[in-house]
Amino acid sequence: MSSETAAKPRSRTIKVDYLARVEGEGALYLRVKNGQVADVKLKIFEPPRFFEAFLRGRKFTEAPDITARICGICPIAYQMSSVNAMEDALGVQVEGPLRELRRLIYCGEWIESHVLHIYMLHAPDFLGYQDAIQMARDYPEVVQQGLKLKKIGNEIVRLLGGREIHPINVRVGGFYRTPRKRELADLAEQLKWARDAALETVRWTAGLPFPDFQRAYEFVALRHPDEYPLHAGRIVSSSGLDIPVQEYDQHFEEEHVGYSNALQSVLRGRGAYHVGPMARYSLNFDKLSPLAQEAAREAGLGPVCNNPFQSIIVRSVETLYACDEALRIIDEYQEPDRPAVPVEPRAGVGYGASEAPRGLLYHRYKLDDAGIIQDAKIVPPTSQNQKTIEEDLWDFVPGRLDLPKDELTWQCEQAIRNYDPCISCATHFLKLEIQEE
Amino acid sequence: MAHTSTPVRIIGLGNRYRRDDGAGLAVLQELAGRDLPGQDLPSVELRAESGEGAALMEAWQGAQRVILVDAVQAGGVPGTIYRLDPWEQPIPTEFFHYSTHAFSLAEAVELARVLGQLPPALVIYGIQGADFGAGEGLSPPVAAAVPAVADRILQELAQPMPGG
Numbered sequence: 001m002s003s004e005t006a007a008k009p010r011s012r013t014i015k016v017d018y019l020a021r022v023e024g025e026g027a028l029y030l031r032v033k034n035g036q037v038a039d040v041k042l043k044i045f046e047p048p049r050f051f052e053a054f055l056r057g058r059k060f061t062e063a064p065d066i067t068a069r070i071c072g073i074c075p076i077a078y079q080m081s082s083v084n085a086m087e088d089a090l091g092v093q094v095e096g097p098l099r100e101l102r103r104l105i106y107c108g109e110w111i112e113s114h115v116l117h118i119y120m121l122h123a124p125d126f127l128g129y130q131d132a133i134q135m136a137r138d139y140p141e142v143v144q145q146g147l148k149l150k151k152i153g154n155e156i157v158r159l160l161g162g163r164e165i166h167p168i169n170v171r172v173g174g175f176y177r178t179p180r181k182r183e184l185a186d187l188a189e190q191l192k193w194a195r196d197a198a199l200e201t202v203r204w205t206a207g208l209p210f211p212d213f214q215r216a217y218e219f220v221a222l223r224h225p226d227e228y229p230l231h232a233g234r235i236v237s238s239s240g241l242d243i244p245v246q247e248y249d250q251h252f253e254e255e256h257v258g259y260s261n262a263l264q265s266v267l268r269g270r271g272a273y274h275v276g277p278m279a280r281y282s283l284n285f286d287k288l289s290p291l292a293q294e295a296a297r298e299a300g301l302g303p304v305c306n307n308p309f310q311s312i313i314v315r316s317v318e319t320l321y322a323c324d325e326a327l328r329i330i331d332e333y334q335e336p337d338r339p340a341v342p343v344e345p346r347a348g349v350g351y352g353a354s355e356a357p358r359g360l361l362y363h364r365y366k367l368d369d370a371g372i373i374q375d376a377k378i379v380p381p382t383s384q385n386q387k388t389i390e391e392d393l394w395d396f397v398p399g400r401l402d403l404p405k406d407e408l409t410w411q412c413e414q415a416i417r418n419y420d421p422c423i424s425c426a427t428h429f430l431k432l433e434i435q436e437e
Numbered sequence: 438m439a440h441t442s443t444p445v446r447i448i449g450l451g452n453r454y455r456r457d458d459g460a461g462l463a464v465l466q467e468l469a470g471r472d473l474p475g476q477d478l479p480s481v482e483l484r485a486e487s488g489e490g491a492a493l494m495e496a497w498q499g500a501q502r503v504i505l506v507d508a509v510q511a512g513g514v515p516g517t518i519y520r521l522d523p524w525e526q527p528i529p530t531e532f533f534h535y536s537t538h539a540f541s542l543a544e545a546v547e548l549a550r551v552l553g554q555l556p557p558a559l560v561i562y563g564i565q566g567a568d569f570g571a572g573e574g575l576s577p578p579v580a581a582a583v584p585a586v587a588d589r590i591l592q593e594l595a596q597p598m599p600g601g
Contacts, residue, residue: 050572140551147491
């Protein structure tokens with residue numbers, strides 16, 4: 001490696017090859033020519049086309065259970081976007097305690113997913129460990145705390161979702177069964193610990209070393225007048241977009257890119273945009289709970305965050321918010337009269353979005369008059385962020401071309417990991433490899 | 438919280454919408470139709486997991502004896518059955534699902550080892566998959582391996598616990 005840093009090659013190709021075994025899926029390809037980045041191609045995400053096809057001909061009631069199986073990490077997000085879309089098509093409003101319970105289960109998923117990424121995947125990058133296993137040798141209590149905190153998210157999902165892995169209790173119109181107030185009381189005790197642990201997590205992540213790297217993103221997230229966005233709101237952006245979810249297709253489009261079987265989402269006429277915790281945070285800082293706002297300020301974050309490496313702090317702030325919000329919901333919870341509002345099938349098109357842990361998740365369904373799905377469209381957050389990740393690498397790599405190859409590879413992986421990309425849903429098998437020409 | 442005192446737990450991992458990735462779940466289904474030793478006691482519990490590692494570390498908590506079943510990519514002939522004992526050897530990270538996103542089986546086992554949280558007895562069965570694309574149904578060699586793995590698990594359960 002040392003000779004390489006001493007005499008920089010004129011032309012250099014770096015492939016971070018994720019695919020190894022699954023043909024045609026995920027890889028990062030970087031080409032450097034005359035000391036400049038000549039090409040960046042990222043293909044990490046396969047859109048859920050199988051599920052879109054699989055849903056056609058199914059009843060509208062089946063969509064939450066089927067789409068929950070798209071991702072083992074964020075099943076609730078898929079359920080929430082699907083019920084939102086179905087309820088939009090069928091003219092149903094879910095309000096009061098049922099709406100609150102939907103927020104509560106979503107808080108559980110945010111806690112699970114964010115904590116997994118913070119402690120098991122992202123923190124080792126900053127501390128210089130290959131993975132959480134190595135990190136656990138030196139910081140066993142930190143890793144144990146992460147596992148304990150994540151488990152409380154699981155408990156919420158299990159109690160409200162009926163099952164932890166593929167929750168089955170969420171339905172169009174509400175739930176199959178709603179919890180008794182006393183069932184939530186146990187959770188509240190655990191959540192008080194979790195809130196303290198999440199606050200510690202914010203402080204801990206704020207102390208990690210961050211590269212000086214910022215970009216001017218167009219952030220896109222839901223925004224709601226009364227709450228930090230989880231499962232409802234209008235789609236807004238930092239450049240002034242402000243539309244109902246029903247107008248998503250008029251403003252966003254998916255582009256085929258030649259080197260990938262994936263689609264890249266862009267804002268029509270504007271290009272790449274950024275969804276996920278940083279976008280939510282930067283567009284909705286004023287809607288965080290006072291405790292979460294204070295923790296963010298104490299951590300040195302302004303109301304807008306443009307350094308993607310600091311997304312680990314933002315995820316921690318959102319974890320704190322999710323604990324705080326879950327406690328508020330449990331405290332104010334009134335058992336509903338019925339677990340779901342009645343839903344009658346009718347023909348129409350429904351649009352739904354929610355804030356998956358990784359960002360905006362859009363669903364659209366066309367139903368016939370018997371409520372049978374004629375057409376389905378699902379746009380997950382990772383496909384929306386793909387182009388932004390590429391653009392980050394265009395900016396990130398040039399100042400680092402003198403690094404040894406393995407170090408540069410690792411830093412590129414970190415830059416991708418900032419987005420917690422949902423690679424596992426697309427490419428199960430992942431191998432990293434660099435080749436030079 | 439539930440099932441924390443079950444002595445024997447068989448955990449199948451996977452996603453049945455990623456074809457051969459559903460092999461572990463198919464073995465669970467196969468076992469559910471067999472007479473498990475002590476099934477009516479009920480000391481043997483069958484449990485499905487997605488394969489997310491941190492959840493897996495919770496799933497095996499409290500069990501004395503754990504058998505995991507998952508699809509693998511070990512470079513072998515599809516349908517090949519592997520048996521690994523983490524108490525005897527480390528689990529190769531590339532053997533099971535590995536990504537920068539998921540924290541998967543191999544990482545869960547090795548992290549549990551570091552944290553002193555491995556179950557007292559743990560055995561992993563892997564079935565070499567052929568097709569992990571989106572879709573339903575196992576490829577023929579993997580489908581054929583499913584009852585064979587179930588047989589081996591039942592034989593294993595008929596033996597006393599290692600060290601016990």
